[in-house]
Amino acid sequence: MPTRSGSAKYEGFGRDGVGHVSTQSGVLDDRKYGFNTRFGDEPGTNPEELIAAAHAACFTMALSFALAREGFEDGRLEATARVTLDKQGEGFAITRSDLTLTATIADIDPDQFARIAADAKANCPVSKVLNAEITLDHTLNAG
Template sequence: MITRTASARYEGFGKEGKGRVSTQSGVLADQPYGFATRFEDAPGTNPEELIAAAHAACFTMALSFALAKEGFTDGTLETTAGVKLEKDGDGFRVSRSDLSLEARMTGIDADRFAAIAEGAKADCPISKLLNAEITLEHRLNG
């Protein structure tokens, strides 16, 4: 079992509070987050952006490994994830993650590629983590 960690610190409360988020690897180190980075356009990050990055990376890697298992050795996969935060009663919830994939590879037909991509979407650990609708749109260029 692998455990990865991240930490968050929030000083002050509500809209006036300011946070910092860091990851074990150091790739994020005291990155700012707060109301303005989550709901407005202030510089910094937010939980949904981090989830989107994690989902895009996880799915793309899962697909890469699935294609390698099928004997494919060359190509490029580019995925964007759009994570939607919406009102839920008095709070909010992440309701969906929309994956958009562009693949450049040869030697595979569109139906086979779609089946492998759907399998990767279902098997990706971040997909399994999310309690949200997950969609996948893909384009295969040979």
């Protein structure tokens, strides 16, 4: 299995510092992050939104493969993850990731779908790496 990488550099310290993050694939290439992109509204990225995007992507891919194993061939999955950063003691911790899913799948039993989605939530690799509460709220539309 492949090993993927990302890198970051940070120049300056504290609120005045500015970081840049890159990914092996080049999708992110020297993208700005720092205090104001994390806690304010300055343009740029931050670790929590990157984790949220990774969680939403991992979950929908895991669910897609689980549905294919169950014999479903077509549909649409749209997920959002909302990652929460909370103050804990002198530092911070990611305490939860709330997944919201809208799925359009023809001819699936709602209970079967809920079971498959819950399993994908629990077992996608990003869910497994997060030491946080993970919730899932889903809407199933007829296909």
